Amino acid sequence: MGNHGNIIRLLCVIVLLVPLLTGCWDSVDIEDRAVVLAIAIDKAEKNAKENEAEISHLKQKGFRKPQEKMIRVTAQIAVPGRIPLGPDTGGGTGEEKPPVWVLSAVGHTLDDALLNLQQEVADPIFLGHLRVIIISKDLAKKGVKRFNDYFRRNPEIRRSAWLAISNGNAAKLINVAPKLERVPALYIAAMLENGVKLGKFPNDFIGLFWRTLSSKGQDAYLPFLKVKEEENIQIKGLANFSNAKMVGMTEPLEIGLYMGVMGERKGGYGVFVDVPGTKAKVLVEAVHRKSRVKTVIRNGKPHVQIKIRYEGQINEKDHEKVEINKSAVIKRIEKKAATDTEKSVKGLIRKTQQMQSDIFGFGEYVRAKHPTYWNENVKTKENWHKLYKEGTYEVKVVFHIRRVGMKAE
Amino acid sequence: MNQLREITVIQTTCILISTIIGVGVLPLPLFGVKAADTGAPLVTFLAIMIAFLGLWVITKLGIRFPNQSIIQYSETIIGKWPARICNFLVIAFFLLLTGLGAREFGEVVVTAVLRETPIEVTVIVMLLMAAIPARNDINIFSYIHVFFLPVILSPGLIIVALSLKNANVLYLQPLWGHDHKVMILGILTIAALFQGTFIITILIPYMRRPKKAMKASLWAIGIAGTFYLLIVIAAVSVFGPEEIKQLLWPTLELARTTSWGRVLQRLDVIFLVVWVTAVFTTLYSSYLFMAFSISQFFHLRDHKMLSYFLLPLVFVIAMYPKNSLKMYEVIVLVGTFGLILTIIYPCVLLVMAILRKQEGHRTIENG
Numbered sequence: 001m002g003n004h005g006n007i008i009r010l011l012c013v014i015v016l017l018v019p020l021l022t023g024c025w026d027s028v029d030i031e032d033r034a035v036v037l038a039i040a041i042d043k044a045e046k047n048a049k050e051n052e053a054e055i056s057h058l059k060q061k062g063f064r065k066p067q068e069k070m071i072r073v074t075a076q077i078a079v080p081g082r083i084p085l086g087p088d089t090g091g092g093t094g095e096e097k098p099p100v101w102v103l104s105a106v107g108h109t110l111d112d113a114l115l116n117l118q119q120e121v122a123d124p125i126f127l128g129h130l131r132v133i134i135i136s137k138d139l140a141k142k143g144v145k146r147f148n149d150y151f152r153r154n155p156e157i158r159r160s161a162w163l164a165i166s167n168g169n170a171a172k173l174i175n176v177a178p179k180l181e182r183v184p185a186l187y188i189a190a191m192l193e194n195g196v197k198l199g200k201f202p203n204d205f206i207g208l209f210w211r212t213l214s215s216k217g218q219d220a221y222l223p224f225l226k227v228k229e230e231e232n233i234q235i236k237g238l239a240n241f242s243n244a245k246m247v248g249m250t251e252p253l254e255i256g257l258y259m260g261v262m263g264e265r266k267g268g269y270g271v272f273v274d275v276p277g278t279k280a281k282v283l284v285e286a287v288h289r290k291s292r293v294k295t296v297i298r299n300g301k302p303h304v305q306i307k308i309r310y311e312g313q314i315n316e317k318d319h320e321k322v323e324i325n326k327s328a329v330i331k332r333i334e335k336k337a338a339t340d341t342e343k344s345v346k347g348l349i350r351k352t353q354q355m356q357s358d359i360f361g362f363g364e365y366v367r368a369k370h371p372t373y374w375n376e377n378v379k380t381k382e383n384w385h386k387l388y389k390e391g392t393y394e395v396k397v398v399f400h401i402r403r404v405g406m407k408a409e
Numbered sequence: 410m411n412q413l414r415e416i417t418v419i420q421t422t423c424i425l426i427s428t429i430i431g432v433g434v435l436p437l438p439l440f441g442v443k444a445a446d447t448g449a450p451l452v453t454f455l456a457i458m459i460a461f462l463g464l465w466v467i468t469k470l471g472i473r474f475p476n477q478s479i480i481q482y483s484e485t486i487i488g489k490w491p492a493r494i495c496n497f498l499v500i501a502f503f504l505l506l507t508g509l510g511a512r513e514f515g516e517v518v519v520t521a522v523l524r525e526t527p528i529e530v531t532v533i534v535m536l537l538m539a540a541i542p543a544r545n546d547i548n549i550f551s552y553i554h555v556f557f558l559p560v561i562l563s564p565g566l567i568i569v570a571l572s573l574k575n576a577n578v579l580y581l582q583p584l585w586g587h588d589h590k591v592m593i594l595g596i597l598t599i600a601a602l603f604q605g606t607f608i609i610t611i612l613i614p615y616m617r618r619p620k621k622a623m624k625a626s627l628w629a630i631g632i633a634g635t636f637y638l639l640i641v642i643a644a645v646s647v648f649g650p651e652e653i654k655q656l657l658w659p660t661l662e663l664a665r666t667t668s669w670g671r672v673l674q675r676l677d678v679i680f681l682v683v684w685v686t687a688v689f690t691t692l693y694s695s696y697l698f699m700a701f702s703i704s705q706f707f708h709l710r711d712h713k714m715l716s717y718f719l720l721p722l723v724f725v726i727a728m729y730p731k732n733s734l735k736m737y738e739v740i741v742l743v744g745t746f747g748l749i750l751t752i753i754y755p756c757v758l759l760v761m762a763i764l765r766k767q768e769g770h771r772t773i774e775n776g
Contacts, residue, residue, distance in 0.1 A: 152655060
């Protein structure tokens with residue numbers, strides 16, 4: 001009896017251990033995956049329709065093509081073993097092979113294009129390490145909603161990936177090979193992430209982009225990138241959206257102003273300010289920003305009061321003779337910097353009003369603080385766009401220059 | 410009956426907390442936002458109040474009849490057959506709750522993590538994990554719960570704290586929300602997530618001092634409620650109500666969005682580990698409740714064998730909804746109607762017990 005009992009017990013244990021193997025169903029070795037690091041989405045060329053195979057639709061009866069215009073998706077796939085894990089020790093390893101493989105396919109939708117791409121790639125496409133998605137300006141002007149759906153649905157996509165708009169061809173942008181990083185996709189990602197750290201760009205990874213896009217009282221924006229001299233990339237400004245369509249862009253300095261209004265703490269931009277009473281100019285760099293936004297309803301229209309406080313330092317003076325070694329002079333420069341900032345911020349607001357793109361989210365203030373007004377007059381993003389144009393804005397800037405560097409006169 | 414009274418107040422509190430926190434955390438902010446936009450935290454708070462009402466009543470009853478569970482004292486209060494019908498419904502409801510809980514777990518795992526694994530396997534594994542320890546007695550049951558509680562609570566709180574750096578206070582205003590046609594429904598849906606608290610009815614007969622059960626209930630609902638409220642506040646302030654409406658499992662997305670510097674770029678891995686434990690403790694409780702109640706229902710001496718007999722039944726229920734959307738429809742429906750059984754039924758019992766001045770024996774204090 002005891003013997004039988006033991007055998008039964010052993011069997012039970014084995015049976016119970018079997019379910020522990022479940023994890024193995026999903027194990028895919030890293031070499032057997034096509035790890036996509038970056039995706040570029042462009043308009044498809046004119047003859048794309050003829051070149052497309054019948055992968056997700058058939059010419060005959062049954063699965064019909066969707067109406068949407070075709071796109072070309074370019075994927076940057078990491079080649080296993082060629083992604084360097086540390087600094088290059090250099091020498092002796094023979095010829096250098098590119099660490100990524102760039103492939104592209106056309107399709108009617110994003111998933112369609114990826115399915116077409118998968119048809120040409122041996123390993124399963126894996127999007128878990130996707131860092132940047134670049135959409136070309138032309139496509140973004142038609143709207144980005146059609147791409148969001150797939151990215152939201154797919155559990156592999158990280159919400160911390162970056163979405164950006166390229167000035168020209170998006171595929172070209174992810175192929176730029178900067179010298180600092182061997183993998184182009186990682187360079188772009190690093191550029192945007194460091195931009196946040198340096199105070200050059202507000203944090204706007206895809207999760208944040210989506211949430212502003214969904215918000216009823218705020219419009220989204222994305223980094224606007226441009227290829228510079230074939231092998232470098234420039235952050236050219238913000239790509240402003242109105243609803244899901246790109247409607248315009250700002251200059252790089254206006255990113256700084258935008259961040260000022262939003263009160264992003266780390267300052268990163270420097271501006272020329274006149275030294276009052278002289279011909280000289282000094283370059284003042286913003287170090288800290290702080291802002292307070294208040295909304296009131298005046299005569300049935302929103303009135304927004306923006307208070308920004310800058311702290312800065314003088315980095316450079318362009319005139320040898322003019323001296324700025326007195327605190328009274330500094331005070332005058334501060335005043336001048338403040339009025340100049342006020343003017344520029346007002347200009348930026350006017351610009352976004354014309355685009356119908358409230359990237360500042362003043363609408364969110366109205367929605368949050370004046371719910372009855374919002375329910376009666378606004379309710380939708382379209383209505384807010386109209387009111388955003390009609391609203392009045394009051395900008396107050398206080399500029400403090402705390403130090404002038406190590407030069408005495 | 411010869412039962413050992415060994416469970417302390419703290420153990421009861423822990424059991425209740427880890428029973429409450431379960432699969433429901435994932436869609437919780439979505440339920441709240443659907444009900445009242447930015448008023449989601451308020452909806453959650455009201456739901457906690459309703460849940461507390463239910464727990465208060467059942468604890469009150471337990472204190473009144475310190476040696477019996479609801480299956481037993483209901484027969485004294487409203488008579489044998491009416492009570493039997495109601496108790497049968499209660500047991501059937503927990504059968505559904507266990508099955509659907511396991512299914513919801515499987516659905517999340519298959520959609521988000523193990524995409525190749527058949528859902529039957531994840532569900533079966535989870536149910537086995539609940540069924541095997543459910544053979545044990547209440548003592549071991551309480552040890553397991555106390556052991557896992559910190560594992561459930563702390564990572565959740567860490568994620569909430571870390572996610573706040575992306576928070577926007579405007580998304581929480583106005584507190585009352587914009588549109589509240591379905592507010593009541595939302596409150597009930599969220600209150601239904603607390604139904605595991607029914608477990609207290611089988612715990613009280615094992616408590617060392619049943620009179621202190623109310624203290625345990627208060628603490629449990631306080632801690633678990635705060636936890637739920639924090640998750641809702643964090644999710645709404647990070648995503649905003651409009652974005653949450655686009656997400657099936659906002660809490661999971663919250664973990665996915667949140668990173669801890671360069672060390673952990675995605676916290677969802679940690680979160681899922683925690684969440685598996687949370688689901689386990691919840692299923693374990695409802696499973697044990699079923700096994701115990703059925704054995705008391707048929708006046709059996711032991712609940713051990715029942716544990717395995719229930720397994721196929723629960724599994725079939727888990728596999729019943731045809732797809733994940735149907736599953737949520739069923740869960741919301743079952744949960745909301747379940748409130749009749751878990752709140753109104755005990756209320757009726759309590760009122761009748763007070764009117765008839767019925768009380769259980771209070772002589773046995775130390776077994």
